[in-house]
Amino acid sequence: MIGQNVARASQSGLRTATLLGRRTMVTQQERWTLETARNAGSYIDGPNKVQLSHVVPNIEASWKSLSKEEQYGVFRQLEELQRKDWKELSINEKKAAYFVSFGPHGPRKPITASGQGAKTFAGVVALLGVTTVVYYLMRANGGAPVKTMTKEWQEASNRIAIEQKQNPITGISSENYQGKGHVQSA
Incomplete structure (x- = not known):
């Protein structure tokens, strides 16, 4: 019993x-x-x-x-x-x-202890801060950008694309194309 x-x-x-x-x-x-x-x-x-x-x-x-x-x-x-x-x-x-x-x-019994939400939020914010610092350190110490990202290289890529008639229907070689083509840098 x-x-x-x-x-x-x-x-x-x-x-x-x-x-x-x-x-x-x-x-x-x-x-x-x-x-x-x-x-x-x-x-x-x-x-x-x-x-x-x-x-x-x-x-x-x-x-x-x-x-x-x-x-x-x-x-x-x-x-x-x-x-x-x-x-x-x-x-x-x-x-x-x-x-x-x-x-x-x-x-x-509750799975999480009281105050666990604040600890989790603080941990997430701290990790986001660390990753942001690491990102900017890598950008600062990464050296010069690659040569294919220069504006001159990208404009030359546009000229070659037009000469080769790449994507003639809606792309860079079409008649009324208004886009920037391969130019991505400001």
Whole structure:
């Protein structure tokens, strides 16, 4: 019984996230396993039973500090509480049940940490700055432009193209051609 519930609890969120195409950051250490369920027995009904009255009022803050076995024990105890009439549950118990089921942990844990967007933006801007500096350093130290990029060479290429009647329909050799031909330099 416990093993089936653990398998269902640990796999359903991951399977749902996978089917929906969401990436999750559930690690092996965070996932509830059958071993977790076996070890959590004393936290559910034993001498080390987790006292919900201590955990429930501030579950959002204390959830991360609980061991996997204690988390599973709280989960099971809240599961038992939810089988009662919901009108009998306190507001804190309802909030805790919601947090354990839908809180930002396990498969719903955010992939990126807060502030990650600003770090990514700063990194992109820094890399663009570095590439711009490298580009202008290469242009400054690259030497003279090649001789085929001079205006005289390109005008000579235009004359040769007209003599050879290159592209006589719409190109440089056509009757009403208005373009610059091979001239690219200003």
